[in-house]
Amino acid sequence: MTSGSIGMGEQDQAEREKFENELKSILKACEGSGILLRVIGSLAFQLHCPEFGFLQAAMGRAYTDIDFGAYGSQSKQIQNLMTSLGYVENREVFIASEGERAIFDKAGTGLHVDVFYEKLDFCHTIYWKGRLEVDSPTIPLVELLLEKMQIVKINEKDVIDTIMLLLEHPLGDDDKETINIKRAAMLCSNDWGLWRTTTMNLGKVQQLAQGYDQLSPEQKSKVGSQVQGLIARIEQEPKPLAWRLRARVGDRVKWYKEVDEVQ
């Protein structure tokens, strides 16, 4: 695990509120516009974890930007929305990514908004299709989990966010305030690489949770049982031939895409 990375460090309350309030402003401006702009990243975990969200500050997990998932068909509307809120788009990013990503900066504020269109495409790909309608204002809980679990060189900030999520929400077969393990199992059974990274990282989360003084023994135990429940369900899912064939090759061939540190 990488520590001392972007997203870790002390952050005073005023700075945290700056990000949280800006997010509220963007979401408010979105209301009634028909734009499906769903929060991902650290702020999404904070929004979806009212009981355990305090752990971010307690464990030194800092906000660095505001991230969203959206559909590419609404990129123009999102560009207009952000412009109306005083943001300037870095157009080169949108062009270089062939419309898969947009970055907006608000001059003089240090605020930075990242929009990922259609998918999150880092070590593995998590597609939004049909999923942005499921929850609001964030992506569904299972996609939040997979957003973190797909990072091969997982960071401490990602582990902290995952711990919060596992403490706050039960596992189940739907998305209503529940981590949809049916979907996690389905995605991991269709892609051996995602299975490999996800199960590896779940193990790391379980192990690292034991070392946090900010967690009670009961909370550490809860994280462990949630991880075990997730892994058991993923393993139980039938695996197609392609998965089984890829599994035989295993780690000998790289199973993920190399990326810079995921912020």
Next chain:
Amino acid sequence: MTKLVRDIMRKGLLTCLPDTSLGQVATLLTQHRVHALIVSKPTEAPLGVISDFDLLAGEWLSVDKESLTTMKSLTAGDLMTSPIDTVEADVPVKDAARTMLEKQVHRLMVIENHKPIGVISISDFVAGIARQTKANRETVRDVMSDAFLVCREKTPIISAARTMTQTHWRSALVVDARGKPKGVVTGRDLLQFVGSSVDEGLTVGDVMNPALTTIDINASLNEAANQMIQNHQHRLVVLDRNDPESFPLGIISSFDIVAEMARPGSIWQS
């Protein structure tokens, strides 16, 4: 009299050692015109089975120089399926066919007195194989079969099975009156009728698989292997992307790709 597995099985085992390279396996499969080898060490019980479909992993995962080097270093023991599904020699053919359908496998090792004595495969039920090697084989165009078996949905199953056996084809493309592909009928689709009388009114349209996977004639073998593995299909219908409504240009099968891997001078033989 009920036909037994021993009556139609391929006697003896075609084997390779666990440390046989994928290129060597491809050569053996092509030389013997079979779709799988039993992996075993001398005087020991069979360890597993490696098939042409398993070899597709070589093309599928060799996306760059590094992965190609890794995949070339893999052996039959690395990619084999283990344990091997087996059937007793005195089991009726019909029961063996049902087992293959239930387990979704293409072959069973035949056992007698706890010892392997042969192999029974879908090909034994329906047809053998016949492919002609070409000189330059790097894309779908180079490897595919230009000539292939075609039938209509209304073709009686008995007629399709007879033609597949006579021509040694393992599949037939099903087209409509205008030549538009509607599906594929394979030996696997016919397994359910082994050992039972077939209703003469039953047609290819009743049993064919309508889920056609197509590929462009200029696609790479890596893309073809990827499509086959991801869709779990042993053959793809080759189309001209510039004219997708036209009659298909050919069929490419997993065996065609393995034959390329076995070709002297291919990257798998160096």
